Amino acid sequence: MFYREAGQYKTTYQADMSIFPILQDRMGLALIITAALLLPLFAGEFMIASVMVPFLILALAAIGLNILTGYTGLVSLGTGAFMGVGAYACYKLSTAFPAINILVWIVVSGFVSCSVGVLFGLPSLRIKGFYLAVATLAAQFFLQWCFVRIPWLYNYNPSGAIEVPSRTLFGLHVTGASATPTTRYYIALAIVVGITWIVSNLVHGRVGRSFMAVRDMDIAAQLIGIRLLRTKLLAFAVSSFITGVAGAMMVFLWLGAAEADAFNINQSFILLFMVIIGGLGSLIGSFFGAALIYIMPIIVRTAPESFGLTIGAATVEHLTYLITGALIIFFLIVEPLGLARLWQIGKQKLRVWPFPY
Amino acid sequence: MTTLKTTLLALAATTALTGLAIPAQAEDSVFVPLFTYRTGPFAGSGIFIADGMHDYLTMLNERDGGIGGVKIAVEECETGYDTKKGLECYEAVKPKGPVMVNPWSTGITLPLIPRAPVDKIPVLSMAYGLSASAQGDTFPWIFNPPDTYWDGFSQIIKFIASQEGGLDKLKGKKIGYIYLDAGYGREPLPFLDQLSKELGFEAKLYPVPAAEMQNQSAQWLNVRRDRPDYMIMYGWGAMQPTAIKEAVKTNYPRDKFISIWWPSEDDAKGAGDGSKGFKTLNWHAATADFPVIKDIQKYVVDKGKSQSPKEKIGTVLYNRGVYNSMLIAEAIRTAQEVTGKKVVTGEDVRRGLEDLNLDAARLKAIGMEGFTGPIKLSCSDHNGHRPTFVQQWDGTKYVKISDWIEPLSDKVEPLLQADAKAYAEKNAPWPARTEACDARS
Helix, strand or coil: CCCCCCCCCCCCHHHHHCCCCCHHHHHHHHHHHHHHHHHHHHCCHHHHHHHHHHHHHHHHHHHHHHHHHHHCCCCCCCHHHHHHHHHHHHHHHHHHCCCCCHHHHHHHHHHHHHHHHHHHHHHHHCCCHHHHHHHHHHHHHHHHHHHHHCHHHHCCCCCCCEECCCEEECCEEEECCCCCHHHHHHHHHHHHHHHHHHHHHHHHCHHHHHHHHHHHCHHHHHHCCCCHHHHHHHHHHHHHHHHHHHHHHHHHHHHCEECHHHHCHHHHHHHHHHHHHHCCCCHHHHHHHHHHHHHHHHHHHHHHHHCCCCCCHHHHHHHHHHHHHHHHHHHHHHCCCCHHHHHHHHHHHHHHCCCCC | CHHHHHHHHHHHHHHHHHHCCCCCCCCCEEEEEEEECCCCCCHHHHHHHHHHHHHHHHHHHHHHCCECCEEEEEEEEECCCCHHHHHHHHHHHHHHCECCECCCCHHHHHHHHHHHHHHCCCEECCCCCCHHHHECCCCCCEECCCCCHHHHHHHHHHHHHHHHCCHHHHCCCEEEEEEECCHHHHCCHHHHHHHHHHHCCEEEEEEECHHHCCCCHHHHHHHHHHCCCEEEEECCCCHHHHHHHHHHHCCCCHHHEEECCCCCHHHHHCCHHHHCCCEEEECECCCCCCHHHHHHHHHHHCCCCCCCCHHHCCCHHHHHHHHHHHHHHHHHHHHHHHHCCCCCCHHHHHHHHHCCEECHHHHHHCCCCCCECCEECCCCECCCCCCEEEEEECCCCEEECCCCECCCHHHHHHHHHHHHHHHHHHCCCCCCCCCCCCCCC
8 A cells, every 4th residue: 555566567687687677666775875975064073974865874884784694694793793803904004005095905905805804704614503603702712812813903002902093085084083984984885885786686696696505504505506605605705894994994083092891892793783683694794783883872872961950971882771771672672574574574564565465 | 665665764763863952051151072982892980980970060069050150061971991982972962062071091091082173172181182282282171180100110110129229239130010901001102112112110911801901810920931020911801800810810929010190999808818918109189087078078979869879989980079079169160260150161171171270279169189289281282291109009908118200301301292283294184282371370
């Protein structure tokens, strides 16, 4: 009723295979992108710098993890460290070759993270499930150890942190303190939309299907001619490429300086939560997950103030934990398959309304 | 349609969120945000600091009606000692025109260093943060009085030397250094290396990874094997009580165990009676017997406006919070004097910090006579490099046991200069100082 698709005929194979076969979906997507583009006109600096930029970056990292965990079924606890590899690679590259544009280095650092990811993905052929999670945990600890213990990685700074130098694109400051939140937001938006588009094509194609075949039953996948090692390593490569880019963006477009601790095990867990709550094996789920885990606490935190209530800062923090935790449990009970599934059900219901099916 | 509806909903939510724009700052007040951590793994130290900072500023509001007749609008923002949350706090308070920020975390200070000149908000990182930011010519917006970690290290070495009978007597001694294996703890390493070569002592390093703060048996096993003559500690949070407990367990002589200025009473208490003799650096009193603390008790605590438990008032970290807030207040007052304005801005307070001159008379006037030593900052010196003293744990409280110890400035200064220069080079193009110097004194 709300969602009538009568009269939309698919006359070509291409139309039948398209990712958004329904006109309303395409319109919705166009609307979301337009809204995202126009947002800086209406939103304040806090909204852009502290809500939208981190949200986009975390959503991208969640997409990266989703490729591995959601699509290929390989649980990883090393996401934070792979983000770190991207960040440190980008820092090294941009300080060693300052003349080359920073955006190039953000993308290239993804490849560095990619190769590290492949290396740590090698054991995935032999071990599965919880055991693989533990193996990636080793990657997390080892890489974090490297970030602390190899001074070359942070250019021997006495502070032990990586600091983002000021870099420009077409005369506009893109990174560093002079970069306006709006610039950083548009850069992040462009990268996130671009990568999401590529990934969406990837997971809907042959490669994505082989990922899912491996996830659903790897022996069967092998029997139908999917080479396991290659597929799993490819999943690790794509996943850590994306998380690496997200990590570089996190330091260069969001934080501005980072210690090794920014890429600790908590970061890995939070991303895993985002993927699980958002929906395993769903791109839109990654965005939902990032929104729920990152933006919701901010809303909870700022809500009492906007109603004119004054609550102590620490109390607000405790309340935030309580409410966020309760909501996570609520969503997991209502829909264990994640917010993406909830979204799908909602769409279906509206489509057939007022009939139940 | 659904997509459209949700999009509209999302948009509505977005505007609602933006609509949470913060009420404009009242005309007759200066806004001082306090970044605190009453939650998270470091809350054990953070709560006392937060209470001390909050209570002193509240006391000024209650007793004097603010500073120079202008109320101080105090607002806490909870960081949980987390860099991401700290930056969120920074973005949240920025539109309200804060006159300065106190990050209370080295991790949060570092990203703020390049932002301060752009946003025109001075950063006061009191005895933490980037040591090189003491160089006001390179970092006009960052202040880290009264000492850098290198100053503190040189003071500990000098104290050890005074126990041994002179710096030349350190030759052939073994000095162990147990530190948090993060930027903060590793910062003194090059300095330690240089000192050990110059003075001829042997340095033994015991790094403690942040994830293993509460499990230091491996490090202390090595301590037992190496038997250093003295142990120096740079720790924070749970690392400190654990280290003291381990020292007791391995029977390392506690009076040879000297820490930088962060351990609290609770850290020492954790190890019971065995921790008697443990020493730390400090630059202010650790009791409540001062007019300023009495006023806090009278105007804030007795009126129920403090969150602090009564018995914690006057403890080391509470008083450190008070000291920090005193610097804030005095900087604002100085800014008012310099500019003649009542409602000052961040740019004015930056000048106020550079012109800060707390002599003995001034300390007496604010009820801090004997609480701490005088301090004077300048355009080039944003630190002061003040002397500190050593205090010893007697089982119930810290007792001052040494005179004021000056830092080895001739050794620290070149390091600071080199480091500030390196920072500016690595972060090229680093803006050159354009802020004029008042040179009031």
